[in-house]
Amino acid sequence: MGGKTETRQFSARVALTAEGEHRLGVMVRSATEIWVYWQAAPPQLTLRLEDVSGFPPEAALDGSGLRDVPVLDGATDLYLQELLPGHLYLVQIGEGQGDDFQPVLSAGPVITGGGAP
Numbered sequence: 001m002g003g004k005t006e007t008r009q010f011s012a013r014v015a016l017t018a019e020g021e022h023r024l025g026v027m028v029r030s031a032t033e034i035w036v037y038w039q040a041a042p043p044q045l046t047l048r049l050e051d052v053s054g055f056p057p058e059a060a061l062d063g064s065g066l067r068d069v070p071v072l073d074g075a076t077d078l079y080l081q082e083l084l085p086g087h088l089y090l091v092q093i094g095e096g097q098g099d100d101f102q103p104v105l106s107a108g109p110v111i112t113g114g115g116a117p
Contacts, residue, residue, distance in 0.1 A: 014027050014110065017107040024037075024107040026089075027110075034079070034083065034089065034091070036107075037076060037077040038105075039076065045095070047068070048091070048093075049069070049080055049083075051065040052065075052088045052089065054088075060084070061089070068097040070097065083112050085113060088111050089109055090106060092106045
């Protein structure tokens with residue numbers, strides 16, 4: 001992508017990363033939901049949500065700490081639901097899934113409201 005990367009952490013609940021024409025933003029909507037939006041992302045986009053709270057995997061997101069979400073071509077935003085209250089989440093956009101995931105941009109971490117389990 002080649003350009004200057006600018007990351008802004010507006011609060012514990014809002015983050016934005018920009019590199020050239022690429023942008024990735026995250027906003028916490030509730031204790032169990034975040035909204036993710038992007039511009040100029042890769043054509044075969046995967047959105048990765050990573051629980052970086054420090055909990056053991058069984059107490060983290062989806063029992064593994066990771067969720068890869070394939071995104072339909074042309075989409076520019078997505079609501080991620082069924083998250084854990086009081087957890088820190090890092091959001092990445094990239095290509096591939098699982099062990100083949102290659103991140104392009106990251107935003108966050110942001111924290112969902114509510115107390116930890």
